[in-house]
Amino acid sequence: MDIRKKIIVAAVLALSLSAGAQNVSDLIVSEVMPVPDSTSLIDGYGAKTGWIELFNASQGTVNFGGCFLTDDRSDLQKSPISTLDRSTRLGPRQSVVFYTGGHNDNGTYYTSFIVRPGSTVYLVSNDGRTIVDSLQVPSDIPVSMSAAKFAHDNKARIFDEIRVSSPTPGSYNAGGSRETGAHRMGREDPHGWILTMVAVSVVFLALMLLWWLFSMLFRKKDKTPKPSRAKGLTPEVAAAISMALEAEFGSEPVAAISMALHEFLNDTVHDNESFIITINPSATSQWAQKSLGFRRSPR
Amino acid sequence: MEQILDSLRQFWEFTGFYNCSWQNLVMIAIGIAFITVAILKEWEPLLLVPIGFGMIIGNIPMFPGLNIGIYEDGSVLNTLYQGVRQGWYPPLIFLGIGAMTDFSALISQPRLILIGAAAQTGIFGAYLLSLALGFAPNEAGAIGIIGGADGPTAIFLSSKLAPDLMGAIAVSAYSYMALVPVIQRPIMIALTTKKERLIRMPKPRQVSQKEKIIFPIVGFLITAFIVPSGLPLLGMLFFGNLLKESGVTKRLANTASNALIDIVTTMIGLTVGCSTQADKFLTGNSLKIFVLGLVSFVIATTCGVLFVKLFNLFLKEGRKINPLIGNSGVSAVPDSARVSENVGKEFDPNNHLLMHAMGPNVAGVIGSAVAAGILLGFLG
Structure with a gap:
């Protein structure tokens, strides 16, 4: 294999590896409710506590067993999540709630710390070092309200807006209007020229890449039998x-x-x-x- | 006696004669016309016969509530129709197409891939026109894909973007695919000079088995990374081709290219035909869709031929491409390639264009799947 082929193969492999496989990096800290009141969620021991919600923003199942939750950046392994619990596999676009009663030994879904207003909740990868996501709770958050991340992109993949709102533990944090792609294109490109230009370019790009790659890979001699x-x-x-x-x-x-x-x-x-x-x-x-x-x- | 008459009257009200409307009769007549054309002219018989008979089945007037109609939940036809509504059938057909397709023509002359891209312009031309005619963007995208001349892709995309228009879109796509020789020939002649029609292309080189095996893998990686939304179609197409070319999965390739595709083609044709119930099909929109479908085929053919002429400006003498293969960029495999061969032979009986035309033809299959993925990504 000559150097040109090696480069092409390496590029294809790198492209494959760089693609977002479904892993803990797809999880987000989607909602935190620090100060409960009488109407708040009750944990498995009958106590009304605050809670942290994690959301799987990917289209694949993610196992969060072995990850960590913490509110202290200097102690990223403060509250470990059990690796032995089989229920730690979170389905696509699903969420899970952790009670923040301060007793990690109560079970898989309990943290060893209590979330306070003004603190930041971190989700740490199972290597114990990499911060996957975080959410800062406003210091002036009212009782029984939560800080939640909302998505405004069409596919609800980028949760870029944090709002204080009524808590919705375990359910999808819908953003503003969930308009379809067709509605958006109807609004932004009523005559269709933008989509046409983009689509034609992409079709050409895809097939030109194929042309280029195969011309490069198999440029060598004609093997037709003489x-x-x-x-x-x-x-x-x-x-x-x-x-x-x-x-x-x-x-x-x-x-x-x-x-x-x-x-x-x-x-x-x-x-x-x-x-x-x-x-x-x-x-x-x-x-x-x-x-x-x-x-x-x-x- | 009165009870007997009452029962007879009740039975009469159940019959098709009582519930019949002129729209049902029109659709039944269209179904019979499809079957007639398929048998007498042999135009796409594998599709037009099931679709035509499906039209007849779907338009038998009946008393509603018997739970036998295609739009009644839980009926047999409705269950089979889910393969269309949920988009299972088209990828399975693509699996079979992949297992039947020899990409050698494309691999040996990669430059012909671009003709397959140029012919996809028909899709977007029809999209623009559909928007101008007042269709919503999702409907326009579903209508535009008729220009890809690819029935399974048209069904797949319309089931996702505009299920209500799917019957008209599918019937339109398959009808024009059957009419490819009629539509394309005059355009090809009109857009080319006699000198161009006589161009002899260099013989394609021989393709090794290794290249044939690498092609579906690399082809899939590139196209799927660029347009992940086309994954069901592209994945199945290239997977089927890998089964064929790997040489170690002959049984799977045989099943995919014979029994499986035959079963799915029967199901898809029949259920699409059944879905064209008069009340849903005989509308002004269907008429517009048929016109737009024809326009999209014309644009696709025109762009394919003109693209080759443009391409030739940059090619040296002896490397030029015969523009008569430009039409085969639409993915009606192998009909449009056959049109290239036949028209080419009209002007030079010894100039065989089929092997060259198969390159853009199969590139058109990839191109239309990519285009469908883009439309689904933007409009879904």
Whole structure:
């Protein structure tokens, strides 16, 4: 493999690896409710506590077992999430709630810290060092209200707006109006020229890339078999073989062989072929004979 | 006696004769016309016969509430129709197409890929015109894809973007695919000079098995990374081709290219035909869709031919492309390539363009799937 091919293969591999596979980096800290009141969520022990909601923004399942939650940037492994619990697999576009009662040993979905107004909640990857996402709780957040992230892009992938709102634990934080792509295009590109220009360019780009890549990868020699490869096989020899075969087997096989030889000698074979023809003449050519349908050992 | 008459009257009210309307009869007549054309002219018979008979089935007038109609939840036809509504059938057909397609012509002359891209302009021309005629952007996108001349892609995209128009779009796409020789020939002749029609292209080089195996993998990676929304179609197309070319999955390739595609084609044709119930099909919009479909085919063919002429300006003598293969950029495989061959032979009986035309033809399949992915990404 020459250097050019190596570069191309490396580029394709790098492209593949850089694509966002579904992993913990797809999780976001989507909502935090620090100060509960009598109407707040009750945990498994009957206590009304604050909570943290994580949301899987990807289209694949993410296992958050082994990750950490913390409100202290100097202690990223403050509240570990169990790796033994099978329920830590979070489905696409699903959310999960952690109670912030301060007792991590109460179960998988309990943190070892209590979230206070003004603090920042961090989600840390299972390496214990990489901060995946964070959400800062406003210091003046009212009782029983939550700080939540909302998405405003069409596909609800980028949760870029933090708002104080009524809590919605475990449910999707819908942004403003969820208009469809068609509505958006109708508004932004009523005559369709922008989409047309972009789409035509992308179609050309995709196919030009294919053209370029294949021109680069397989620029080398034409492997079409040349007549010189048929050493010693001349039309005269082929005719002699045909005549011998005809004398031996009749005219049908010879027609097939002649066609094959003709294609080979005239360089009209399209694909790589083995150039081996195997003919097993049948003992009888009366294919419709009833005796051929009989059992060999009648019972 | 009165009870018997009452029962007879009740039975009469159940019959198709009682519930019949002129619209049903029109649709049944269209269905019969499809079957007739398919049998007598052999125009796309594998599709027009199921669609035509489906039209007849779908337009048998009946008493509503029997839970047998295609739009009645839980009926047999409705269950089969889910493959169309949910978009299962088109990717399965693409699997079969991939397993049947030999990309050698394309691999040996990669420059012909661009003709497949140029012909997709028909899709976007029809999109612009549909918007001008007052269709919503999602409807316009679904109508535009008719210009790709690819039935499964048209069904896939319309099921996602404009399910209500799917029947008209599918019937329009398949009708014009059947009429490819009629539509394309005059355009090809009008846009080319005699000298251009006589251009002889260099013989394509032979393609190794290794290239054929690498093509579906690299082709899929590139197109899917650029347009992930085309994943169901592109993935299945290239997967089917890998089954064929790998040489170690012959059984799977055989099933995909024979039994599977036959079953799915039967189901898709029949259920699409059934979905053209008169009350949903005989509308002003359907008429507009048929006109736009024709326009999109004309634009696609025109752009393909003109693109080759433009391309030739940059090519040396001896490397020039015969513009008669420009029409084959639309992905009606292999009909449009066959049109190139036939028109080419009219002017030079010894100039065989089929092997060259198959390159842009299969590139058109990839191009239309990419275009569908783009439209789905923007308008979905």
